[in-house]
Amino acid sequence: MFVVENFRITTSLNIHGIALKYTSASLAAAASNCLPAITFFMACLMRFETVKLHTSSGIAKITGIVICLGGAATMAFFKGPELRLLLHHHLLSSHAQLNAAESSSSSSTWIKGVFLMLLSISCWGVWIVLQVHLTISFLLVKR
Incomplete structure (x- = not known):
């Protein structure tokens, strides 16, 4: 129980706090919405869940995961550092200069923060899967 609780309480929240220094609260909100998908x-990696791609429920599971992670990735790119490829228009350039002056985070710290945020959510997901596994094991032993 102690090792499992360390995934959620200690590891996940400490990494989440560090990631918030490198990113924004809006990205943290979008990333935490990816918790069910992660x-x-x-659970699939630990073989507690299976996906049958030939059934409608399997296709729905995969579609939900792609939509959820795609939304979080869109949020990371939208709120993240400016992309120079899109700054060929004068209106976008002046808007991006205002945003660059407001935020002091560079693209390398933003990317580091995004990966730390995903690591934090992954630790939280591992905690949920292991907590269910421990609870089922405990209930089977009690019988």
Whole structure:
């Protein structure tokens, strides 16, 4: 129980706090909405869940995961550092200069923060999967 609790309480929250220094609160909100998708992915990796791609429920599971992670990735790119490829228009350039003056984070710290945020959510997902596994094991032993 102690090792499992360290995934959520200590590891996840400490990494989440560090990631907030490198990113923004809006990215943290978008990333935490990916918790069900990442938990499902962790359960599949640990072989507690299976996906049958030939059934409608399997296709729905994969579609939900792609939509959820795609939304968080869109939020990371939208709120993240400016992309120079899109700054060929004068209106976008002046807007991006105002945003660059407001935020002091560079693209390398933003990317580091995004990966730390995903690591934090992954630790949270591992905690959920292991907590369910421990609870089921405990209930089977009690019988």
